Amino acid sequence: MTGTRRRPAALFLAVSAACACAPGASAQQAATAATAPAASAPDFARLEAAQNAANDKAGPRSVPGRRIPVPGTVSPEFQATIAAPYRVPAWNANPGSAGEWKALVAKLAAQTAAPLPALRERLGVVSTPEVIGGVRAWIVAPRQVPERNRHRLLVHIHGGGYVYNPGEAGTLEAVLMAAIGGFTVISFDYRMPPDAPFPAAMDDAMAVWRAALGLQRPENMAVFGTSTGGGMTLALMLRAKQEGVPLPAAIAPGTPWSDLTETGDSYKANEWLDNVLVSYDGYLTHAAQLYAAGHDLKDPQLSPIYGDLRGLPPTILTTGTRDLFLSNTVRTHRKLRQAGVEASLQVFEGMSHAQYLFNPDAPETREAFQEIAAFLDRHLGTEAPPP
């Protein structure tokens, strides 16, 4: 059949009365001209033949180099996020020493933290420094907490590959959740490498969770976080189960780094397409090694996808079609469902890693958080804690 491609398709012209074809052009030519992105090969037949030849046997998939347009199926605000250049040097950082790591991390954290006071002000959110379970933290809350959320409390675990977003920089997601969901949130500054590798971050998370249990009923609480914060949310559930500590009523791991072993299809399929993480061989490989510090990356406290997920609370997961962690997220969703856990998945069109955090004014940001907040609202109790 392939030898017959691209000849005038008389049948289509006959049935497609409304086709806006140039005189003498075939319907196929018109369709290609109308839909092909600027940089795709104009000679589809040649590409088709080459691709068929490269994919005529069972095995890896050969995909040609391409320029992929910014989709028109998202808001103008989010189109700008999708169109943005790669995040250099965040995605491909490879500092040669602990000192260089710290300098880079401090620089990026300062950039992230700088707009936060104005953002909080604009969104009507207040942030109060605290120490919770011995860990530096902030209580992030809307100026007016809705009555139904009065006895509810969320614990937020920030992302950043176990290296980025120390200090207040880590509270961005908590600010968005407080503003859009109307919840009171504890966001904490867990220890990170190079100074404090695994399990310091999980020890801090566990200490905060134990302290939170003294503040509200577990059935009124949720834990959430994105990327590393999503992976840590899942690992924290496994650890709480193991230590016999109550679990929260729900969790919301966003695009979780649930597998540190670079296992999963989208690590390759979405490589170079995701404009946030770009490639696992950027900083993530380093960060995983730096954090794990010689521990087995398949340890469920590092890669919770390998843990026993039975008994986890209802879970809502968020990712995007261009996310390097799309596979992490959908694999976690399937594993939770296989373990009998109520688990809901939302996938945003054209979204790279964690981009629902990047643009507070994009309708997609509001939509992602509203969906998560509605899920939590369905699962969290409202009763006051015992006196």
Next chain:
Amino acid sequence: MTGTRRRPAALFLAVSAACACAPGASAQQAATAATAPAASAPDFARLEAAQNAANDKAGPRSVPGRRIPVPGTVSPEFQATIAAPYRVPAWNANPGSAGEWKALVAKLAAQTAAPLPALRERLGVVSTPEVIGGVRAWIVAPRQVPERNRHRLLVHIHGGGYVYNPGEAGTLEAVLMAAIGGFTVISFDYRMPPDAPFPAAMDDAMAVWRAALGLQRPENMAVFGTSTGGGMTLALMLRAKQEGVPLPAAIAPGTPWSDLTETGDSYKANEWLDNVLVSYDGYLTHAAQLYAAGHDLKDPQLSPIYGDLRGLPPTILTTGTRDLFLSNTVRTHRKLRQAGVEASLQVFEGMSHAQYLFNPDAPETREAFQEIAAFLDRHLGTEAPPP
């Protein structure tokens, strides 16, 4: 920072005591060797620099040509499905006449139908020809219908780009649903182009739905189908709403062709990666024109994503990370949620278009149908119809 890449990272060696590095090799070199697919550029630094340069301004995303490995994160059975070559000539059919279309369609349908009797026998499913609402159909049911499904009925709308799968070939999905879900299913043979373009298929679907309403309570019924069948499922709901006919209790559009205009990110992002549909510029562009026959492709009866989805029944959607219709599916999911509809999304790792239909023995096939069946079971009533 990029200028400092790939120099020995002393810090990692210091903290990664368990790193299995060759003497003298950096941790990064070891990590790259361990994780890079066979055909990826060995010189990551060169690729990194080229990619950074090609993606340093806002705009389309430049992605290099690659060989993407078969993921190890799915069952061995499903790995074979992912590894399979492109489906030539199904994906890129471009017959030059109505006669050639019919010959190709008949040949492919015969191939699909041939194994069905043995499959039904093996799965304990019986198929009985009927005429329902004036449309040729089959009642497909398990030999023993579970008691809870006794007064339940599903209507199945087959896929195939509005051109493929006439006759019994269209019943494959109904057989799997009857076997795995234990439901009684009506699967019908709607008219298709070149003989019968739009709206013949939808007229047939509506006739069958009206007839089904005479057989069971709507609250005990669901409509489901994959690809074109998923798009038609959604369009049927819009039409039933418009005509004031009761809707079913739930629907299950799998990877629906909900947008015939080639709008959506995965039409480009997953092009050449999906080994089923491969490219929209294969047969789909032709099929859309052939079916629409001059009608506006944005008409919600052709592209239901553009319709008013309020009031649709609870919906479960299924797709895969490599699916050319990933965007169709997630956009439909978001639109349903925005319209206040209960909508659940499942996305399978590494799956191309509709591959949960391709391999009855893959655990992923069973899992996809079990999840859909459980969703329907939660939403469908069980009461007997009025006498």
